[in-house]
Amino acid sequence: MTTSTLQTAENPRTDGYHLAVDALKLNDIQTIYGVVGIPITDLARLAQASGIRYLGFRHESDAGHAAAAAGFLTKKPGVCLTVSAPGFLNGLVALANATRNCFPMIQISGSSERHLVDLKQGDYEELDQLAAAEPFAKAAYRVSRVEDIGLGIARAIRTAVSGRPGGVYLDIPAAVLGEVVDAAAGAATLRRVVDPAPRQLPAPEAVDRAIELLAGAQRPLVVLGKGAAYAQADDQIREFVESTGIPYVPMSMAKGLLPDGHPQSAATARSLALRRSDVVMLVGARLNWLLNHGQAPQWNPDAKFIQVDIAPEEMDSNQPIAAPLVGDIGSVFDLLAERAKPGQIAAPAAWRDELAARSARNVAKMAERLKADPHPMQFIGALKAVRDVLHEHPEVYLVNEGANALDTARNVIDMQVPRHRLDSGTWGVMGIGMGYAIAAAVEKGAPVVAVEGDSAFGFSGMELETICRYQLPVVTVVLNNGGVYRGDDVNPLETDPSPTTLMPEARHDQMIEAFGGKGYRATTPADVAAALTDALAAGGPALIDCAIDPSAGTESGHIAHLNPKGITVGNIASPEQ
Numbered sequence: 001m002t003t004s005t006l007q008t009a010e011n012p013r014t015d016g017y018h019l020a021v022d023a024l025k026l027n028d029i030q031t032i033y034g035v036v037g038i039p040i041t042d043l044a045r046l047a048q049a050s051g052i053r054y055l056g057f058r059h060e061s062d063a064g065h066a067a068a069a070a071g072f073l074t075k076k077p078g079v080c081l082t083v084s085a086p087g088f089l090n091g092l093v094a095l096a097n098a099t100r101n102c103f104p105m106i107q108i109s110g111s112s113e114r115h116l117v118d119l120k121q122g123d124y125e126e127l128d129q130l131a132a133a134e135p136f137a138k139a140a141y142r143v144s145r146v147e148d149i150g151l152g153i154a155r156a157i158r159t160a161v162s163g164r165p166g167g168v169y170l171d172i173p174a175a176v177l178g179e180v181v182d183a184a185a186g187a188a189t190l191r192r193v194v195d196p197a198p199r200q201l202p203a204p205e206a207v208d209r210a211i212e213l214l215a216g217a218q219r220p221l222v223v224l225g226k227g228a229a230y231a232q233a234d235d236q237i238r239e240f241v242e243s244t245g246i247p248y249v250p251m252s253m254a255k256g257l258l259p260d261g262h263p264q265s266a267a268t269a270r271s272l273a274l275r276r277s278d279v280v281m282l283v284g285a286r287l288n289w290l291l292n293h294g295q296a297p298q299w300n301p302d303a304k305f306i307q308v309d310i311a312p313e314e315m316d317s318n319q320p321i322a323a324p325l326v327g328d329i330g331s332v333f334d335l336l337a338e339r340a341k342p343g344q345i346a347a348p349a350a351w352r353d354e355l356a357a358r359s360a361r362n363v364a365k366m367a368e369r370l371k372a373d374p375h376p377m378q379f380i381g382a383l384k385a386v387r388d389v390l391h392e393h394p395e396v397y398l399v400n401e402g403a404n405a406l407d408t409a410r411n412v413i414d415m416q417v418p419r420h421r422l423d424s425g426t427w428g429v430m431g432i433g434m435g436y437a438i439a440a441a442v443e444k445g446a447p448v449v450a451v452e453g454d455s456a457f458g459f460s461g462m463e464l465e466t467i468c469r470y471q472l473p474v475v476t477v478v479l480n481n482g483g484v485y486r487g488d489d490v491n492p493l494e495t496d497p498s499p500t501t502l503m504p505e506a507r508h509d510q511m512i513e514a515f516g517g518k519g520y521r522a523t524t525p526a527d528v529a530a531a532l533t534d535a536l537a538a539g540g541p542a543l544i545d546c547a548i549d550p551s552a553g554t555e556s557g558h559i560a561h562l563n564p565k566g567i568t569v570g571n572i573a574s575p576e577q
């Protein structure tokens with residue numbers, strides 16, 4: 001590896017900036033998402049000049065979310081670049097979110113002078129960033145010498161993608177970036193990571209234990225999580241599910257791994273499937289709050305769990321795992337196929353029929369709800385229109401956040417292709433919308449539709465300018481009911497708007513027009529369908545503001561039960577009363 005040089009003198013020299021860019025390129029990092037400033041502006045410039053694509057954001061949180069989504073979509077760490085202290089802290093939410101969601105991401109941040117920071121002498125943007133990042137990242141590293149830049153970047157890459165993926169923090173102080181060294185000596189310090197995420201195989205006896213359990217099951221069920229989507233073992237998973245006939249339930253970001261509408265999907269009989277299943281095989285899905293911790297009454301208290309996961313410490317975290325299968329999903333399914341005798345695992349027909357009957361009933365009920373077309377427009381009406389248009393565009397990446405906007409879209413919009421749905425995920429975080437959408441457009445060169453609650457959209461809305469600046473094919477659909485959850489809450493004192501109220505007359509479509517994008521306003525499902533069809537055909541940045549009934553939606557959506565039940569809830573009175 002030769003490094004780019006600072007001078008053409010007889011004794012070529014290089015510096016930390018060049019070495020950092022060279023190290024990234026050597027490891028095939030093709031894109032950086034960030035916000036510039038002291039001391040990393042030249043790093044972004046050099047990266048761009050070297051052929052790395054640099055996407056400049058308006059807020060580090062959004063750049064970080066983009067990097068995390070890039071990691072999920074590509075199985076390579078997404079890189080986010082931030083300035084010291086405040087910029088670094090802004091990026092930290094995304095780093096933590098990436099770690100909680102098991103997405104590989106690296107936040108590289110410039111930092112202030114170490115000797116001033118450590119003696120708290122009040123440097124510009126002073127902060128002990130390494131200590132601050134530690135609790136939120138899978139790992140945090142600092143490079144203290146220019147000759148360690150290659151090592152630091154190599155270590156960050158392997159840590160981010162190997163084992164359970166996660167967010168890695170890499171601190172490069174300004175002084176290290178600016179340090180000048182002999183070019184040949186600098187180049188010799190760079191390293192390319194070999195096999196950054198090696199396959200991990202379970203022991204044969206672990207595979208046989210799982211096969212035995214499945215073979216004896218009366219009501220087996222597979223739960224596919226976003227780890228299964230991430231693993232890119234689509235063919236092996238499909239082969240296993242179809243050859244065994246076991247019904248499956250996809251978690252939200254695993255939708256499309258097998259096309260929704262697959263005859264074995266029990267998504268439309270989910271409650272029954274969870275409550276009745278006697279052997280549950282979790283595939284890249286944790287038994288966390290999203291799965292009620294595997295507890296009754298949502299689950300059969302006598303169910304036995306098989307868990308396929310790359311992280312051994314995940315086993316037994318909630319329910320006892322009768323058959324742990326620790327390994328990468330592709331390797332685990334290869335071994336399952338190899339070791340199960342033909343026909344040994346077969347879901348009994350009675351169980352499949354029971355779920356199919358419940359599915360048919362639920363689908364019919366949903367069809368009735370979808371048929372209704374009340375005015376003012378409801379979430380379901382707007383989303384049915386989105387669904388119908390997206391049926392014609394399976395290549396579209398769907399980003400989704402909000403409360404009701406999230407819950408309803410997850411149920412109404414079916415997915416046909418793996419890894420095409422990105423949402424609030426494990427943390428239920430708002431603010432991922434525009435960052436995830438930008439990453440999907442950039443990494444995949446495909447159109448993106450971001451379905452956003454109006455509150456959720458506000459967290460990253462300024463990135464509309466980024467979308468317009470780079471002319472990305474992102475269509476944002478704002479489900480505007482004028483509030484957080486709902487738009488009809490009242491303050492009994494009538495002084496200010498209530499805590500959940502947003503401006504009912506807000507016109508988000510006019511925001512994108514300020515940046516040259518195309519704005520649409522929709523008041524009926526037909527408007528939504530026409531606008532989305534038009535926007536996808538145009539292929540550029542667009543936003544559709546959908547006027548939704550302010551009284552539509554429930555507080556906190558499907559997770560209202562997580563609100564603590566104090567005596568005040570639903571019982572708030574003004575002091576005069």
Ligand code: ADP
Nearest residue numbers: 164225226227231251284285286309310328329
């Ligand atoms: P969901 O929210 O969809 O239920 P989770 O984020 O809870 O999914 O679970 C994802 C799981 O997938 C994590 O426990 C993670 O360790 C695991 N995982 C990620 N990549 C792989 C892989 N390649 N092989 C096996 N397990 C994986």
Ligand code: TZD
Nearest residue numbers: 402403404405428429430453454455456484485
């Ligand atoms: N802040 C962050 C970072 N994440 C959060 N999850 C919240 C605040 C709390 N919150 C939710 O859990 S959903 C939500 C907030 C503010 C927005 C719901 O309103 P919306 O969606 O307009 O986006 P609906 O469709 O009107 O319910």
